Structure formats: structure tokens, C-alpha cells
Amino acid sequence: MxxxxxxxxxxxxxxxxxxxxxxxxxxxxxxxxxxxxxxxxxxxxxxxxxxxxxxxxxxxxxxxxxxxxxxxxxxxxxxxxxxxxxxxxxxxxxxxxxxxxxxxxxxxxxxxxxxxxxxxxxxxxxxxxxxxxxxxxxxxxxxxxxxxxxxxxxxxxxxxxxxLEFVKTEFDLGYGMVANYSNNEDTIYKFYSIQLRKLNKKDPKYTDKQIEIKVNQTKSIAAMHKANAxxxxxxxxxxxxxxxxxxGFTSSVNEKVIYCKMQDITYKLINKLKKDKVVRGKDEVILGDTAVKCMGKVHQLSSGTIKFESGNSAIIDDSKARFIRDKFTSYKIGIFYKFQSELDMLKQVYGDKLCTDLDTFNATDKNIALQIVSGREGISLSKADYLVYINIDFSSLSYWHSRDRLTTMDRKNNDIFWVFAEGGIEDYVYNAVIKKKDYTSSVFKKDFLS
CATH class of the missing domain: 3.40.50.10810 (Tandem AAA-ATPase domain)
Known part of the structure; x- marks a missing residue:
């Protein structure tokens, strides 16, 4: 015992x-x-x-x-x-x-x-x-x-x-003012940044108003910290x-980003979607008419799959799956995926060398594929040589939790590989989540649509 x-x-x-x-x-x-x-x-x-x-x-x-x-x-x-x-x-x-x-x-x-x-x-x-x-x-x-x-x-x-005297902010979402109860620094800074941008530099009182907004921002941040305490x-x-x-843990997490060249069709679809906001095929449509939709579709395409407007899904490009299989062929790995179609793609490429349940993974030489959100907590992948991500989640929580699945008291090194498409969205998402920030549609618009 x-x-x-x-x-x-x-x-x-x-x-x-x-x-x-x-x-x-x-x-x-x-x-x-x-x-x-x-x-x-x-x-x-x-x-x-x-x-x-x-x-x-x-x-x-x-x-x-x-x-x-x-x-x-x-x-x-x-x-x-x-x-x-x-x-x-x-x-x-x-x-x-x-x-x-x-x-x-x-x-x-x-x-x-x-x-x-x-x-x-x-x-x-x-x-x-x-x-x-x-x-x-x-x-x-x-x-x-x-x-x-x-x-x-x-x-x-x-x-x-x-x-508790937390700090409430309000934002205009286009259909009216909506209260925000996040009570964190990012939200407060965003709130006052919007106020600053609305100021008219030709206004004789511009400087005074600017100072007043910055003072209020400082007071709000102080109030937030006081309430949190x-x-x-x-x-x-x-x-x-x-x-x-x-x-007594002494293990270190070693992360490496490796890039995969996708097929030409992937880049053509992404560029057309960014330019026209819609891609029409013979039977299906890819729609990206809002920043949120476009971000989601680019996210999918960057790893080789797509969910059409009809609800049907398709594997467009299996380059990433084949890249992972070939690069890690001699190792037992845990693979994190984001979308169901990515799992379908991995199954096609790996065949019977892939499982999705922990018991089978621990008892055999098979690799395991887990969805990022459902697999990020409560399980150990200590039997894996490496963790490999075929995609990345927009949530910083998913990043920090899932990367610890290898950790044990006796393990000294946890090696994690992120497989990103060359020129894809993943680099932008990664640079946000490692700073404990979620990747949002407003950031996407600056990165991809401006």
C-alpha cells in the first residue's frame, strides 16, 4: 500500500x-x-x-x-x-x-x-x-x-x-452600455483607454480632461487592489x-515552437477569408463576416480543418498531423488538439497507434490525443515522453494548466512542443497566453485585419 x-x-x-x-x-x-x-x-x-x-x-x-x-x-x-x-x-x-x-x-x-x-x-x-x-x-x-x-x-x-467595493466598468457594445464586473487591471485599463481615445485634441480643456481620466484610472486600480485584499x-x-x-518539485518546463509548412490551399483560403470575409465553394460556405467569426475560421484553417456555415466539417490539410507523426515516430507522446475535426485528422494519420483514454495510454505503447479544455485538468500524462500541441487555445488558463500534465515529483524535465503553421494565427495566440492574457477578437483585428 x-x-x-x-x-x-x-x-x-x-x-x-x-x-x-x-x-x-x-x-x-x-x-x-x-x-x-x-x-x-x-x-x-x-x-x-x-x-x-x-x-x-x-x-x-x-x-x-x-x-x-x-x-x-x-x-x-x-x-x-x-x-x-x-x-x-x-x-x-x-x-x-x-x-x-x-x-x-x-x-x-x-x-x-x-x-x-x-x-x-x-x-x-x-x-x-x-x-x-x-x-x-x-x-x-x-x-x-x-x-x-x-x-x-x-x-x-x-x-x-x-x-466589497469592487470596481465596475461599462462598455458600449454597439447595442447599448453593458456593465463589466471583471474587476481586473486589464479591464480597468481598457475602460480608461477608451475614454482617452474619445477626447478631442482640439478641445481647450483636452489636457485637463486627460489628467482627470488618468487620475481616475489610478484611483480605480488602487480601489481594485484594496477590494481584492x-x-x-x-x-x-x-x-x-x-x-x-x-x-520539493525541481522539474522544469521546456517549451519549443516548431513550424509546419501547410499546403497552398490552406493559405489561399485564409487570405481570401481575410480579404472578402467569405469563401464560397460548390456546396459549402466559409463565413467570416465578423471579427469573432473570422478569428475562429482562421484558427481552424491554421491547423488544417474547417467547420462550414452549414455545420458540416472537413479536413482541408493534414500537414500538421503527418508532421507530428513523422517527427515523433520513435516516442510515446500526448497530443493536445482544439477541434473535433483535428482528432478525426489525427486518427486518419495515426490509425491504431492512437487512443483517447488514459487507461489504454498507460497500458500500451499507443499515443494519446486529448481535447485541450477537457484534458487540461485532473489527469497525469507522466507516461508520455513529450507533450505535443497540434493547435492552441485562446484561453490563458488552458495554456497554463495543460502544459503541466507531464509533471511528477521525480521528473526533472518536461518537454513540450507547439506545432504552428508557418504564417498562421498560432504565434499571435501564444504570445498572448504566455503573458496570462486571453486572445480576443479585438487583438485579432489588430494582428490580422488591420
Missing amino acids: KILRDYQIANAKKGIEILQERHLVYLQCEVRTGKTLMALEIAKIGGYGNVLFATKKKAISSIQKDYDDFGYKFDITIINDESLHTVVGDFDLVIHDEHHRFGSFPKPGIATKKFKERFSHLPMIFLSGTPHPESYSQVYHQFWISNFSPFAEFKNFYKWFAG KLMRIIDPYLIKQTQAEA
């Missing part, structure tokens, strides 16, 4: 104290430090008899393996969030993995509402390495699901936002934090 590391045992002991006092504990621990084991150990120490563990579908088998390998005896039901409606039984503890998924705002998601309706009265353990990856506003609904939330005094997100003082007693460095 395996045993826990010293820091995992220490965190579990702290965790049960918090859970028994506050009925909630949040394990904010970096990937591969063992959040799952800490949560299971807390359940054991607390004497819980029937535990519900909600996670992502791809993580179920690894959690079950941890439960078995470490000899836990309490009853446990491990299930993915999407199947929670099928669960029956009376549980005395709920563990929720990748809990930042409940961080939508200003309104809670449907899954978040249903989770609250069913389990709000139970003690809970939350797991996430990044509770608020993009905004502190993501915190509210993560605690709102529990009757024991430290924000119980606030009727809803809006009351909470105002009560207030929030952290409230939730800190619920948190257990663990970094890889504190746990």
Missing part, C-alpha cells in the same frame, strides 16, 4: 480542522502536489462514511486508482459533474474537483445552481490550483453553492460585488495552499 508524503499528511490535518470548524475547506494546491490524496485523507481523518467526489470524466480512473492504492475504506462515489443528476444516496461529505469551474459571474451557471440545490447543506472540500485565474469575481459563486459560505450576508453576486482576508481561513516548490 502506498503512503502519503509528509506535507500531504500535514495539509490533511490542517484541512480537517478547517472543515470541522467552517464546514468548508479549499485546497488551493498547484498541479501534481496531490490535491486528490489530501482530500481523501481529510475524509479518512474526519471519519466520513459516504463520500461523493465530483470531477471531470477523464480524471475518474486516476482518482479511483488513488483511492485503491492508498487503501481507503470509506464508501465513495466518483462521478463527473455532468452525471451528478444520476447519483442516489445520502452523502456526508462532498469533494469537488477543479472547483474554479463554478466561478462564472455575474450569474451562476446551470450546473452550479443544480449543485447548490442538491448538496448545499453538506460539508465540502473544494480543489483547484487556480481559484480565480482571470478575476477575483470568480470567487463568489464557488462559495455560494454552500449554506456555510462566508458571503451568506449578501443576497447575490451584485450585492457582494458592491459590498479585503476578499482574501475573508477567504484565507478556508484555504490550504501548496506550491510545487514547497513540495
Whole structure:
């Protein structure tokens, strides 16, 4: 039987104290430090008899393996969030993995509402390495699901936002002014930058107005930091934090971008779409009449696939798939893809040398293909020699989470390869997400359409 590391045992002991006092504990621990084991150990120490563990579908088998390998005896039901409606039984503890998924705002998601309706009265353990990856506003609904939330005094997100004195901004989206509750520096800077651009330089009071806007921007940034600090003082007693460095990890992540020359048809389609905003074929149409649509279509085409206006999809150019197969033919790799058609393309090129489930990957010499968003959390690809990306996601969260799938305590080097099309969109996206910024349509317009 395996045993826990010293820091995992220490965190579990702290965790049960918090859970028994506050009925909630949040394990904010970096990937591969063992959040799952800490949560299971807390359940054991607390004497819980029937535990519900909600996670992502791809993580179920690894959690079950941890439960078995470490000899836990309490009853446990491990299930993915999407199947929670099928669960029956009376549980005395709920563990929720990748809990930042409940961080939508200003309104809670449907899954978040249903989770609250069913389990709000139970003690809970939350797991996430990044509770608020993009905004502190993501915190509210993560605690709102529990009757024991430290924000119980606030009727809803809006009351909470105002009560903590977060900074609200407003933007004209063309059909009216829309409030933005992100409360982060990027949004605040954007808000005041727009105000500055609207000033008329011929206005005699231009300089005074410019100074006033910049002063207000400084005040708003200061107010944001003050509100964020207030929030952290409230939730800190619920948190257990663990970094890889504190746990003794010494591995490094080595990233390399390699370029693939695509077929001429790919570049012709991208250039025509950028110029005309539409490409008409005999039976299908590629439409990019808005920045968002054009960005999405260029993104698809840069890796060799396309989804037509009809909803049908096609593989246009399998250059990237063949490039990856040929370059990494002697290695066992994990491949991250973005679009379903990319998986279809990989299957065509790799044949029976490719799988999509973790158990098969770990037990055979096959390579594995995982969708970036569904595969970025809760699983380990430690059996892979390398991680290879056939495409890149616009989300910085996807970048930071997925690249850690190789990490283990004993592994010293994690080698990651990004396969980008020569002259494609991927370089632009990469340069945004490594700075922890999402790639947006407004940035795309500057990069590709200006």
C-alpha cells in the first residue's frame, strides 16, 4: 500500500480542522502536489462514511486508482459533474474537483445552481490550483453553492460585488452600455483607454480632461487592489495552499515552437477569408463576416480543418498531423488538439497507434490525443515522453494548466512542443497566453485585419 508524503499528511490535518470548524475547506494546491490524496485523507481523518467526489470524466480512473492504492475504506462515489443528476444516496461529505469551474459571474451557471440545490447543506472540500485565474469575481459563486459560505450576508453576486467595493466598468457594445464586473487591471485599463481615445485634441480643456481620466484610472486600480485584499482576508481561513516548490518539485518546463509548412490551399483560403470575409465553394460556405467569426475560421484553417456555415466539417490539410507523426515516430507522446475535426485528422494519420483514454495510454505503447479544455485538468500524462500541441487555445488558463500534465515529483524535465503553421494565427495566440492574457477578437483585428 502506498503512503502519503509528509506535507500531504500535514495539509490533511490542517484541512480537517478547517472543515470541522467552517464546514468548508479549499485546497488551493498547484498541479501534481496531490490535491486528490489530501482530500481523501481529510475524509479518512474526519471519519466520513459516504463520500461523493465530483470531477471531470477523464480524471475518474486516476482518482479511483488513488483511492485503491492508498487503501481507503470509506464508501465513495466518483462521478463527473455532468452525471451528478444520476447519483442516489445520502452523502456526508462532498469533494469537488477543479472547483474554479463554478466561478462564472455575474450569474451562476446551470450546473452550479443544480449543485447548490442538491448538496448545499453538506460539508465540502473544494480543489483547484487556480481559484480565480482571470478575476477575483470568480470567487463568489464557488462559495455560494454552500449554506456555510462566508458571503451568506449578501443576497447575490451584485450585492457582494458592491459590498466589497469592487470596481465596475461599462462598455458600449454597439447595442447599448453593458456593465463589466471583471474587476481586473486589464479591464480597468481598457475602460480608461477608451475614454482617452474619445477626447478631442482640439478641445481647450483636452489636457485637463486627460489628467482627470488618468487620475481616475489610478484611483480605480488602487480601489481594485484594496477590494481584492479585503476578499482574501475573508477567504484565507478556508484555504490550504501548496506550491510545487514547497513540495520539493525541481522539474522544469521546456517549451519549443516548431513550424509546419501547410499546403497552398490552406493559405489561399485564409487570405481570401481575410480579404472578402467569405469563401464560397460548390456546396459549402466559409463565413467570416465578423471579427469573432473570422478569428475562429482562421484558427481552424491554421491547423488544417474547417467547420462550414452549414455545420458540416472537413479536413482541408493534414500537414500538421503527418508532421507530428513523422517527427515523433520513435516516442510515446500526448497530443493536445482544439477541434473535433483535428482528432478525426489525427486518427486518419495515426490509425491504431492512437487512443483517447488514459487507461489504454498507460497500458500500451499507443499515443494519446486529448481535447485541450477537457484534458487540461485532473489527469497525469507522466507516461508520455513529450507533450505535443497540434493547435492552441485562446484561453490563458488552458495554456497554463495543460502544459503541466507531464509533471511528477521525480521528473526533472518536461518537454513540450507547439506545432504552428508557418504564417498562421498560432504565434499571435501564444504570445498572448504566455503573458496570462486571453486572445480576443479585438487583438485579432489588430494582428490580422488591420
